[in-house]
Amino acid sequence: MVKADxxxxxxxxxxxxxxxxxxxxxxxxxxxxxxxxxQGIGHPILMLExxxxxxxxxxxxxxxxxxxxxxxxxxxxxxxxCLPVRPAVYLKLNTGMNRLGFNEDxxxxxxxxxxxxxxxxxxxxxxxxxxxxxxxxxxxxxERFRIMAGSRELPVSLANxxxxxxxxxxxxxxxxxxxxxxxxxxxxxxxxxxxxDLQPVMTLESELIAVRELAPGDTVGYGSxxxxxxxxxxxxxxxxxxxxxxxxxxxxxxxxxxxxxxRTLGRVSMDKICVDLSGLPSKVGVGDTATLWxxxxxxxxxxxxxxxxxxxxxxxxxxxxxxxxxxIEVS
Numbered sequence: 001m002v003k004a005d006x007x008x009x010x011x012x013x014x015x016x017x018x019x020x021x022x023x024x025x026x027x028x029x030x031x032x033x034x035x036x037x038x039q040g041i042g043h044p045i046l047m048l049e050x051x052x053x054x055x056x057x058x059x060x061x062x063x064x065x066x067x068x069x070x071x072x073x074x075x076x077x078x079x080x081x082c083l084p085v086r087p088a089v090y091l092k093l094n095t096g097m098n099r100l101g102f103n104e105d106x107x108x109x110x111x112x113x114x115x116x117x118x119x120x121x122x123x124x125x126x127x128x129x130x131x132x133x134x135x136x137x138x139x140x141x142x143e144r145f146r147i148m149a150g151s152r153e154l155p156v157s158l159a160n161x162x163x164x165x166x167x168x169x170x171x172x173x174x175x176x177x178x179x180x181x182x183x184x185x186x187x188x189x190x191x192x193x194x195x196x197d198l199q200p201v202m203t204l205e206s207e208l209i210a211v212r213e214l215a216p217g218d219t220v221g222y223g224s225x226x227x228x229x230x231x232x233x234x235x236x237x238x239x240x241x242x243x244x245x246x247x248x249x250x251x252x253x254x255x256x257x258x259x260x261x262x263r264t265l266g267r268v269s270m271d272k273i274c275v276d277l278s279g280l281p282s283k284v285g286v287g288d289t290a291t292l293w294x295x296x297x298x299x300x301x302x303x304x305x306x307x308x309x310x311x312x313x314x315x316x317x318x319x320x321x322x323x324x325x326x327x328i329e330v331s
Contacts, residue, residue: 008244235274
């Protein structure tokens, strides 16, 4: 899965890094798929939401893109397009998530329409699990999928990251790993990335640009939401919500400095975060590296832990990385 600019990691760098270990790519952005082809990538490319407009279908044919069809207008558009090639297609079945996908009667009609038109090369069936990362699991949806598929002997694609790691019965013919590729756990409340042996791909780091000494009663940041109860050292890190750090991260969100976990203080600003340096040696100061998430060794900080403190998920942290943040690729 390389949608959303490879979960914020950069579409082309991620695609190149995965090229020798993947059988194909999946995304939703047509321009991204074309960019992959322009870079000479010949792997199958699955377009997870299919065409958004009928006039995109000639581009699907030109660039050999595999559409996921999830609604009857897409089926009719494909039939009417009279493409110069017979594409492989995926049909998405709605098994309970109730976002995209055919209900049972629609699925039967879609199959019949495609068969009558004789305009496709193959059909793969897919669905998406709503609770693969939750206690409820996939049994309900998997059974629904089996009922809808019936006796049809067609290849299937079922497993996202959570299902791939938890439910071997859902592996099918094609799997769709996403967040696990980027080093975060698909179910952090159950198992951490470290427990799953997932290594971070993205490290967001900055440095301390100022240090202040606070007296009891001094406040920190907008709204004076943090009040010092005792004398303390406060560091200012050059990173804020304009860089993609979550503005709603509260006091106590972890940051790693000098190999030690420290906590944020007060509100996140557009360009700055304040952190508690009270427990660190006095030599720690301006110029020292601050790991906001990612890293290795004693500078490792799980994105899942930052996300949990901020009431969000690692997916959002990665995808929110701002364009102004300098990116250094490390092979």
